[in-house]
Amino acid sequence: MDTNKNQLGNYLKSLRGNLSYREVAKRTGDRISHSTVAQAEKGINTRGKPYVPSPETLKELAGVYHVSFDDLMMRAGYLINPTNVRTHPTSDGAKVTADVGFELAKQSIPVYGTIHAGEPTFADQCIIGETPITDKIVDDYGKDNLFALQVKGDSMSRAVLPGYVAVFSKDANIENGDIVAVLIDGDEAAIKRFRKTSRAVMFEPDSFNPIYQPIIFARDQDQDYRILGKFIYATSMPI
Numbered sequence: 001m002d003t004n005k006n007q008l009g010n011y012l013k014s015l016r017g018n019l020s021y022r023e024v025a026k027r028t029g030d031r032i033s034h035s036t037v038a039q040a041e042k043g044i045n046t047r048g049k050p051y052v053p054s055p056e057t058l059k060e061l062a063g064v065y066h067v068s069f070d071d072l073m074m075r076a077g078y079l080i081n082p083t084n085v086r087t088h089p090t091s092d093g094a095k096v097t098a099d100v101g102f103e104l105a106k107q108s109i110p111v112y113g114t115i116h117a118g119e120p121t122f123a124d125q126c127i128i129g130e131t132p133i134t135d136k137i138v139d140d141y142g143k144d145n146l147f148a149l150q151v152k153g154d155s156m157s158r159a160v161l162p163g164y165v166a167v168f169s170k171d172a173n174i175e176n177g178d179i180v181a182v183l184i185d186g187d188e189a190a191i192k193r194f195r196k197t198s199r200a201v202m203f204e205p206d207s208f209n210p211i212y213q214p215i216i217f218a219r220d221q222d223q224d225y226r227i228l229g230k231f232i233y234a235t236s237m238p239i
Helices: 007-016 021-027 034-042 055-065 069-076 135-141
Strands: 085-089 095-099 107-112 127-133 146-150 165-169 179-184 190-196 200-204 215-218 225-235
Touching: 007 034, 007 055, 007 069, 021 034, 021 055, 034 055, 055 069, 055 225, 069 225, 127 146, 127 165, 135 146, 146 225, 165 179, 179 200
Parallel strands: 107 146
Antiparallel strands: 085 095, 107 127, 146 165, 165 225, 179 190, 179 225, 190 200, 200 215
């Protein structure tokens, strides 16, 4: 692959330094494989096809390398890059920068403030704005499957900060450990980490605040929950 076209891969390689692929995978808790780390850097998969790491993979790598997840998402083409960043001199000769706009995305999806089980699903009156999405996100997930929620509270603060806009896919395979938007006991949609065992289904917080506890549905009790979508990424971009 042309190295000029593999800027993300070259950047990931520079971040890895002297670590082996296996060591990077190990530092993610083996949530991604060493071959995935290699493919992310090379920009091609094992079949020789162009490869862009998923948002989930980029999240793990951002944690290992202690870099901005949003930055990796922009380099991968998932997020819109800020543009028109201008430098302004101050009276004392220092310089500050300010965003005066964002590159216009061709498409956008609705952002919901709340989603309630007792209301029509994704009711229009609950829409509080829109968030731009890239063509790549649309191609990967399908626009009709995408929706966004503005995050409330800090029960998932390790993964998604309060006030951020979280983007979800309705039609996506849910696996253990995935973050989901879920309706529980007829309340409004919550964002939790999904776990399933032979005995129970659990929706776990992922917070720096220790007060939050998992919500557990034993196999032999009523399963009063509905998963609305799988988390793809979060952004602080204004809505």
